[in-house]
Amino acid sequence: MEFSCTSIVYLHLVSLLLFVASSKIEALDPTLSTPEIISRFQQYLQINTAQPNPQYYEAADFLISQAKSLSLESQTIEFVKGKPLVLLKWPGTNPHLPSILLYSHTDVVPSEDHKWTHHPFSAHIDEKGNIYARGSQDMKCVGMQYLEAIRRLKASGFQPLRTVYLSFAPDEEIGGHDGAEKFYESKLFDDLNVGIVLDEGLASPSENYRAFYAERSPWWLVIKAIGTPGHGARLYDNTAMENLLKSIESIRRFRASQFDMIKVGLKGEGEVISVNMVFLKAGTPSPTGFVMNVQPSEAEAGIDIRVPPTADPESLEKRIAEEWAPIARNMTFSFKQKAPVHDKFGKPMLTKADRSNPWWTLLEDAVHKAGGKLGKPEIFPGATDARYLRRRGLPAIGFSPIANTPLLLHEHDEFLNQDVYLKGIEIYEAIIKAYASFAERGTDKGSRDEL
Structure with a gap:
């Protein structure tokens, strides 16, 4: 010019x-x-x-x-x-x-x-x-x-x-x-x-x-699995760690399905339910770390969930109870924090x-x-x-x-x-x-x- x-x-x-x-x-x-x-x-x-x-x-x-x-x-x-x-x-x-x-x-x-x-x-x-x-x-x-x-x-x-x-x-x-x-x-x-x-x-x-x-509401979830302890060399059904790992795999698949919608541009980051592992707690402590030949009787996982106001909170709770922490697998769950998705008028x-x-x-x-x-x-x-x-x-x-x-x-x-x-x-x-x-x-x- x-x-x-x-x-x-x-x-x-x-x-x-x-x-x-x-x-x-x-x-x-x-x-x-x-x-x-x-x-x-x-x-x-x-x-x-x-x-x-x-x-x-x-x-x-x-x-x-x-x-x-x-x-x-x-x-x-x-x-x-x-x-x-x-x-x-x-x-x-x-x-x-x-x-x-x-x-x-x-x-x-x-x-x-x-x-x-x-x-x-x-x-x-x-x-x-x-x-x-x-x-x-x-x-x-x-x-x-x-x-x-x-x-x-x-x-x-x-x-x-x-x-x-x-x-x-x-x-x-x-x-x-x-x-x-x-x-x-x-x-x-x-x-x-x-x-x-x-x-x-x-x-x-x-x-x-x-x-x-x-904004998305924080749901801080703790899942706990209980099972019979046993020798580290034996194969047991429904051990605490086995049941927790099944839940983690189910959670991972759900997370991937939500993340895929962001990757292909169908939704923004704030429009999906995000699920991220924040801690795993299990094992029998020892002075040098953990006992290696004992399967623990309890195992816990902490999960940070963020729920958008456009989501259905009842469906999510049902998924948690039936898929992620089913009582049939000796599992329980609780929330460290569960912020509401709807206002005081139900909107x-x-x-x-x-x-x-x-x-x-x-x-x-x-x-x-x-x-x-x-x-x-x-x-x-x-x-x-x-x-x-x-x-x-x-x-x-x-x-x-x-x-x-x-x-x-x-x-x-x-x-x-x-x-x-x-x-x-x-x-x-x-x-x-x-x-x-x-x-x-x-x-x-x-x-x-x-x-």
Whole structure:
């Protein structure tokens, strides 16, 4: 493509004007400069909130300091002592309209520090602009992007119509029972009059951002087989190990059938029932390991099952009882965790992801307006704290504005590029502005529940 001299001069002039405008804004408010924005993100990442001993109070102090710098109302609630939830408020001009809740969690998973290129709590930035830290994708980025987007909106003079809340909750990485679960079931939450919640999503390796309208429920299953112990050289019928292996083979075939649907493109990862072995326990211990000439009388297997809201939970339970742990083979089963697939009204726990849901439409349009692309709506393959909200029948959308980035949550060398992080702030600025300006649907509770 060729450009005339006039075109080249024009392009340079436009670039110069944009640079001057940006410089003026930063001069008026230095906190909006890129170095300041990245520095705040690093500070949050450097607070070690890894389970099992997260520095929750240090994180809370940091977040409250950010709230003060933005003139946001703040409070700290401890549903369980030692586990603070930070709640921030940006009041809207019409407090009767259902509010917006921007949710994030403060804890992160543990790290094997010696297996990282850079220490997981150093927030090191390399020459490519990649910020290495535990929580850079899951999900300290999102919490700080909310705050930075609000900083930009406030600097522009924007005033929300709907009240905007931000919550920073503890314990998501260990189930959220002392954080989001208690929060969403509390009178405090009821009083917020929440109409829509944004929670975390996943990084996308492509240019399309990923958005999630549901998630799979975790069923943590333990199968136990019992049999007669005997000499290791003899062949017995129905030994504990033999019966357990028959079950494992049946489980393996079911897993393969679900995985095949993903491989051929019939379903996405979040749309199938995933089944993965997580432990096997059997044998007679000895000082040097296990006794090799004794067949054990008991054997157990642990299985992590994830069930989408589109599945039939009754059929799955029947399969477990009749095929995977039949009493006829001296087998039993129990659940360490069995999260519901349906909400309290008996409906699948999902949020409408089409034009019938104005919150979905607003998000979709805002992403496009900010120069982003949104992929096909998905079911989140894992579990997030949004499940406690959907259990109440309220809408929740999982979204993390991370594109062109490998998915690295819970892995070594988790990182987020600073340009991707900055673009995510622009995306959230557009979404928050659209949500907080939304004036339709009235103020009655019925219209909110309809969503």
